[in-house]
Amino acid sequence: MSALRIAEIFGPTIQGEGVLIGEPTVFVRAGGCDYRCSWCDSMHAVDSAFRDQWAPMSAEAIWAEVTRLSGGRPLTVSISGGNPAIQDFGPLIALGRAEGYRFALETQGSIARDWFGALDVLVLSPKPPSSGETPDRAALADCIAAGQGAGQAVLKIVIFDRRDYDWARALAEDWPDLPLYLQPGNPDVDPDSPVAAQDVADRLRWLVDMVTEDRWFRPRVLPQLHVLLWGNLRGV
DSSP: OOOEEEEEEEEEEEOOSGGGTTOEEEEEEEOOOSOOOTTOSOGGGTOGGGGGGSEEEOHHHHHHHHHHHHTTOOOEEEEESSOGGGSOOHHHHHHHHHTTOEEEEEEOSSSOOGGGGGOSEEEEOOOOGGGTOOOOHHHHHHHHHHGGGSSEEEEEEEEOSHHHHHHHHHHHTTOTTSOEEEEEOOOOOOTTSOOOHHHHHHHHHHHHHHHHHTTOOSSEEOOOHHHHHHOSOTTO
């Protein structure tokens, strides 16, 4: 198997968003992505300009670092990016599952992989109009099908404005049985820029008001906990 491109491995810390919010986690962030979202906060794992900072690592080398960080005590390993579905993380997942670790993966749903079914949690995060990208719903459907063997598959959508909100409602209707998580977007993507806590709270309140006024009771609305607690720290 060819080496995996890894932007960073860090933790344990808590998961800052989505279905596993608050859960102790080690993060494996892959390098490389097929999207260029306008508000991306992980360009160090997306843009090939950072390629010289990505480490080529075997699944065994990645696993050695995960077990070192976790002290050999099983927890959740979150594979993110970039888009980790570009690469083959199946062997890494097999190594960890054999040792009792849980695996979550987050992807925009543009590339389906047969090893999605080996995950404990598959987080599909299609990007709304504010991203500047146009998700392929057929590709997303393929990813959902590939993840049928996973312990859980969920949708997580970031909302920046009313257009994003309306888009999320329409897309979610296509998959009514998938748990749905919404979170307000954070436009302050510069890791050196301080986060205004009140602005974060205001965006969350706006989204809460939207779903309650519309009596849309399906989604869970969550904050980006890492932004509230630590601000724009790269990689959290």
